[in-house]
Amino acid sequence: MLERRDSYASLIRDFRWNIPERFNIGTAVSDRWAASDPGRTALLDYRAEGEAQRLSFGELAARSNALANGLRELGVRRGDRVALLLPQSFETAIAHIAIYKLGAIAVPLALLFGMEALEYRLQAAGAKSVVTSAAGLAKIRRIADRPPGLELIVSIDGADGEAIDFHRLVADHSPHFSAEDTGPDDPAMMIFTSGTTGPPKGALHGHRVLLGHLPGVQTHHEFLPQPGDLLWTPADWAWAGGLLNVLLPGLYFGVPVVAGRFEKFDPEAALGLAEKMRVRNAFIPPTALRMLRTVPDIGRRFRLDLRTVGSGGESLGRETFEWARAEFGITINEFYGQTECNLVLSSCAAIGVSRAGAIGKAVPGHTVAVIGEDGQRMKAGEAGQIAILRPDPVMFLGYWQDEQATAKKFIGDWLTTGDQGIEDEDGYVHFFGRDDDVITSAGFRIGPGEIEDCLTGHPAIALAAAVGKPDAMRTEIVKAYVVLKDGTAASEALAEEIKLWVRERLSAHEYPREVEFIDEMPLTTTGKVIRRIFRDRARAEAGV
Template structure:
């Protein structure tokens, strides 16, 4: 199950078989197995704030996570309790996830970009009993702690104070031997809240099996992952499914070191410096990150890196950025698809001959995925339908926390319905069109925003772009674009006309943006996705 070494995609997809063990614990498999085999093996590479780096072995991770688990147990954390983790990329995040899993508790990753209201909802809704944070998180917590009756323990990595216990002192003072809970693959291990682009976020609960479920997708995106010089990195917050499950936990489970760094605002120079300094060989770069690199790229420039594989997911990449990235890095980006509830189920793998500009790809071996119509039947070729994933599936969530109604509504006739629209071409490639609520209906046409955004991004003046539907009495909706211009370019009627013509000539007359608004920045979730709801509210 851990190797996709077939040279033919159809053979790999046909022959793949899941083999889940009767007992499986994330903390044991991700860390302890390697610590017993090779305790000095490198696990985490950390960039230090003042320069230099820190190297942390699997043996050190095992000892620290065992001690933190013992400390949490003494503080009253038991099987099934929720423990929140509100930290930037750092070894403490890894230690916490491992410790919580070993206790049979449920980790609750929270993005450091969340404000007090977002944190309040998630901590209250989940009934979190403890939270691990830093000084910044402690300040936010101070504004909302009175609203959190279930929260009993606050632990800070920056030392005791303000009602918080000191993380490092807890680890140093813990003694005894830890016997990790003998969990099953289906026991709950973590809760990741959905992005909340529509309505209140929901807590998607995943079992310990979720790490095993991500391994095929990781191998699909990074064939041969686990080579002696492989090193993994992503700018994505480890609180997001993309950072935690596309990178951190499954990479460590495969024995691949992960780089922790870059908490500050995304900087092209810093990204390129980190990739080079840490000899990163494998990266997960969301489309937003790639487009930022693209916007700063000089024509003819080839990036000097050690990279041999790049995965991208979270939004559609688009043929323009796909082609740019191949030219800039010297190899194609492997695009994958999933969502918080069911991740890395579709993808591209150019080494297996599954790669096409503008397409997500095909089902990752081990997952059954279809594009279906409103009746649940497979949609005809090139007809827009909804992406559906056949249940059961090891990567599929257990359900929404405290919301059986929403959980049931997510399924139909044995399929998990993603809500995302796509079409399948004659060769079996799935082309992402957009979320169901992002589809624009104009004069009878159904228009996905991704293709228009990709086209706008190819214009020399555009740094970032997002597209939504704007109500129109004649056409039902018209296309409206929100554009961030590059330095040196200014908003004007002439610029608007030029951008409209640019899209009209490259796509079609019904897809060009009839309205263009110029903004300084786009609203993004903590995972880097465009919050289209916020843009619609600007109308």
């Protein structure tokens, strides 16, 4: 656990990992607090109308124990994969903890997935059981070919034919359970990659992954926990960002976590939740922050009590960084990682590690570099691939049943991210896109994130995507796909105004030479723009 230091240098110098020989995520985030402070608030379930419901650590430990007993009686064993298809809720946290205590492997899946996406992941994971809601159960029943190994369905919305009632299972079993004796490298969870650059792969993590996340969580929340801290994120808890940046670290540190059920991110509703629940610490992905920019008069209409806001998942960008500082009166602490090795770079304004347009610096305990194809570090200012040195507690065990793909992820002992960046003279890492996202135009390598951030600074634009369109003269030109704010009409004049807006703020080689207005922006379940769709569209337009 990090302690407050006067400087980043002292944190790096003094930090040492302390990974115990035996460790179980389930007991660490519930039983530990239940023993010392059972009445302490663990979770708050937000309701737009009425008071929020509260769950204590004592109740969390007892209910997860009861569910573990029930699942074991139904045949769930150590190493079995148990899928979770659930919204943010008490039941989601209880199910995760029960699975870890059983020594089984949690497979979180997003409710936004369609039937084909669900079928693929259930089959790839070899899931034996699933804990879900009525909405998730309806999707599972629509899968044409039910995964043959899926034997047990537990529903948080009551028994329904083949589904077993979650709450009855908890009520009917003992609140006492002896967790499996697990080590830090024993499998705990399988999180599927987003699939933006290829078929999703199941990244398998050991119980140590939670400990590996803690320094990064503490830095971007400026030495969490502090008195009065309260965590919330609009990110799905099925995503590594929601689960491992918020839910599990919050419980580990004894900081209450807010569960808010939103089928789709609504900026007004999100601000209402933050105001009502008096959220102090939030993880808000860049796309969600850009959507908040569309809400007028935030300071006048909402009384917020934010102490820290972290943002990650894609590049935040200078425009959004500066807007958030002016609007909320705090500095957004950007951070970076990916499903296989999350939260390895971070900003921390409290110790002076903050720079607009940069992700941050290496989190204490992690060795991060920008490397070339030969695995050698690039010089300051030279572009290369962001990579993390193994061994590292936050690093995945490997891709599920795919040793070849796991091996390809490494150059020597460097885990490669597929993300392009540079490290400046001061050690800040600047991210400018995945290999497939980088635009090559007239000899320049251009990251789409900065262009998209600049575009969303335009008063008429809600969301934007920038991709390279093949061009005979320049190799590629920048093309922008834009969703306008409500009440704004598309026109040629507006398109020209948008081009000029970017040209004046960035450079002559980065502005979009083509602007296309669209009605809706396709996003992944983690809130990232699916640029692949637009790359394919632009290539088709160019006849490639």
